[in-house]
Amino acid sequence: MPLSKDQIVPALITLLGADSVRFEEAEMEGYLAEPRRRFKTSARAVALPRTVAEVQAVMEWAHEVGVHVVPQAGNTGLVGGQVPLYGDEVIVSVSRLGGTRHVDAAAGHMTLNAGTTLEEAHRIAEAAGMLFPLYIASQGSARIGGVLGSNAGGVQVLSYGTARELCLGVEAVLADGSIYNGLGSLRKDNTGYDLKDLFVGSEGTLGIITAATLKLFPKPDHHETALLNVAGPEAALALFTRLRERAGSTLTAFELMPRIGFDFQLKHKMIAQDPTAERSDWYVLAEISVPRGMGDGGLAAMLETAMEAGLVGNGVMAESLAQREAFWTAREQMSEVQSKEGASIKHDVSVPVAAVPELIARGSAAAKAVVPGIRPVPFGHLGDGNIHFNFSVPEGGDNAEFMARDEAVHAAIYKVVLEMGGSISAEHGIGQLKTALLKEVKDPTALKMMRAIKSALDPKGILNPGKMLG
Ligand SMILES: Cc1cc2nc3c(=O)[nH]c(=O)nc-3n(C[C@H](O)[C@H](O)[C@H](O)COP(=O)(O)OP(=O)(O)OC[C@H]3O[C@@H](n4cnc5c(N)ncnc54)[C@H](O)[C@@H]3O)c2cc1C
Structure with a gap:
């Protein structure tokens, strides 16, 4: 029998003090409601430890009495991993574990506590004259523990990699309260399994990352950013290949966007005017980050030859920081604007980069066969092969009727993705949204290995029950 609220709350108060425990529904609301308001249950309580020792004390107790724990950081995850599934869980939020432990600009690393927001991490790096290059639209709220727990990606993965590639070491409290101290800053260490990588992307199922x-990285001298008309995904891919050849790793972002996303933003007054001088069916946002001492990064010249080769139509180079920000805002609003246009069905998928045009063509056709009139809004990180393959309700269509077809649309898209050797979750993870799907699509041996790791580290299954492996 799960412990009742009356048993759990006093125990947590004894461990942490009354100020660090929330248990009334109203005061837990901010920890229970996630961005898409899809997954809503309750929790026995929210624990807000201030130190690693307090996290350990909570886990030791939870392990002993068999209480289920949901690790949470910024609560911006999109697959429901950070909120309870059953209602008998305790949320352990690392939001109070903020702050810097150590910054070493010369050696190129910093050690931060897990409650530090991504935006704060950017500021800490910047104050040391350096760059921490992980940018996502939720960076004001997302925190290091959750960013690593979900192996976040974002808009500069092309050049710098995902959270996993940006992480040299982690400290984590395990299910039984013991601590794994893997905070080394070594660039090379071949002394056995890479345990830190178990925690990155584990979605709170193996331990609570505390630091x-x-x-x-060196801060770039400046950015060269362009918003470009392209004929379609094939032309965008050809442009990407060309820019990548010429700019190498200085090409830090390459984002594909469809016209319909800008039409929605104009209609809902999220942008004031057309993005470029001439209308286009597709757009690319390309950015080069120019290292110090290099002078001109050469994007304008590269685009001129790309125009001559017929890969780019009209385009605008950002001439000020404000203009660059406006381009990026329009890109970030691609998802948000869809909620203003009515119901939408979303997928976060990836395929080999060269297959993105085929994915968009086949996926759009497959969804249209399921829901005639459905409006595809595929956009995102073409350079990573990662497309946010979203669909809006047909014009004038009924939202509820449309959403009743969501499983059929998902099935059509995932079928195409899997046939193309892709992933059903490129960035956002499994959480509680895709547990059934993971069982269907993941290699059985890989699933067996994942279950073995889970039961070795969390034999009582108290960490994030029902998530990822179900
Ligand atoms: C507007 C918006 C834009 C987004 N854009 C992107 C994007 O471009 N790329 C991208 O990858 N994601 C994106 N996301 C998803 C989300 O912001 C990221 O996954 C983010 O990294 C989650 O961080 P968080 O602190 O909010 O974690 P939470 O939501 O609190 O948790 C996420 C997962 O990590 C686990 N977790 C939390 N804390 C810990 C911890 N200390 N130790 C172990 N596990 C933990 C949770 O249990 C959960 O499974 C976006 C979300 C929104 C709302």
Whole structure:
């Protein structure tokens, strides 16, 4: 029998003090409601430890009495991993574990506590004259523990990699309260299994990350950013290949966007005017980050030859920081604007980069066969092969009727993705949204290995029950 609220709350108060425990529904609301308001249950309580020792004390107790724990950081995850599934869980939020442990600009790393927001991490790096290059639209709220727990990606993966590649070490409290101290800053260490990588992307199922050592990079001198008309995904891919050849790793972002996303933003007054001088069916946002001492990064010249080769139509180079920000805002609003246009069905998928045009063509046709009139809004990180393959309700269509077809649309898209050797979750993870799907699509041996790791580290199954492996 799960412990009742009356048993759990006093125990947590004894461990942490009354100020660090929330248990009334109203005061837990901010921890229970996630961004898409899809997954809503309750929790026995929310624990807000201030120190690693307090996290350990909570886990030791939870392990002993068999209480289920949901690790939470910024509560911005999109697959429901950070909120309870059953209602008898305790949320352990690392939001109070903020702050810097160590910054070493010369060696190129910093160690931050897990409650530090991504935006704060950017500021800490910047204050040391360095760059921490992980940018996502939720960076004001997302925290290091959750960013690593979900192996976040974002808009510069092309050049710097996902959270996993930016992480040199982690400290984590295990299910039984013991601590794994893997905070080394070594770039090379071949002394057995890479245990830190178990925690990155584990979505709170293996331990609670309490701190991490993260890579720092030299700050670029300046950015060269362009918003470009392209004929379609094939032309965008050809442009990407060309820019990548010429700019190498200085090409830090390459984002594909469809016209319909800008039409929605104009209609709902999220942008004031057309993005470029001439209307286009497709757009690319390309950015080069130019290292210090290099002078001109050469994007304008590269685009001129790309125009001559017929890969780019009209385009605008950002001439100020404000203009660059406006381009990026329009890109970030691609998802948000869809909620203003009515119901939408979303997928976060990836395929080999060269297969993105085929994915968009086949996926759009497959969804249209399921729901005639459905409006595809595929956009995102073409350079990573990662497309947010979203669909809006047909014009004038009924939202509820449309959403009743969501499983059929998902099935059509995932079938195409899997046939193309892709992933059903490129960035956002499994959480509680895709547990059934994971069982269907993941290699059986890989699933067996994942279950073995889970039961070795969390034999009582108290960490994030029902998530990822179900
Ligand atoms: C507007 C918006 C834009 C987004 N854009 C992107 C994007 O571009 N790329 C991308 O990858 N994601 C994106 N996301 C998803 C989300 O922001 C990221 O997954 C983010 O990394 C989650 O961080 P968080 O602190 O909010 O974690 P939470 O939501 O609190 O948790 C996420 C997962 O990590 C686990 N977790 C939390 N804390 C810990 C911990 N200390 N130790 C172990 N596990 C833990 C949770 O149990 C959960 O499974 C976006 C979300 C929104 C709302």
